[in-house]
Amino acid sequence: MEFNKCSQCGAFFSNTGKLCPNCATKDTVKIQKLENYLENYSIPETLEELSYSTGISSKDLNRYINENNKFSNLNNIINNTL
Numbered sequence: 001m002e003f004n005k006c007s008q009c010g011a012f013f014s015n016t017g018k019l020c021p022n023c024a025t026k027d028t029v030k031i032q033k034l035e036n037y038l039e040n041y042s043i044p045e046t047l048e049e050l051s052y053s054t055g056i057s058s059k060d061l062n063r064y065i066n067e068n069n070k071f072s073n074l075n076n077i078i079n080n081t082l
Contacts, residue, residue: 030056031064034071043074050074
């Protein structure tokens with residue numbers, strides 16, 4: 001049995017992937033929240049505004065934008081806040 005270390009919380013788990021089941025569930029909820037926000041509102045000018053509006057940390061937003069092609073259109077927000 002192979003163990004992986006969760007990139008979010010550091011817990012060890014035996015599933016495949018970067019996140020433990022607990023963090024993966026939390027991530028799914030946050031991604032759904034972000035998708036719902038983007039469907040209903042215009043994209044804010046900065047990543048900080050998006051973070052404030054959604055309650056999702058800038059760190060998580062950066063990770064979603066970099067790892068999920070669905071959010072690649074948000075790259076201009078990242079470029080404006082660097």
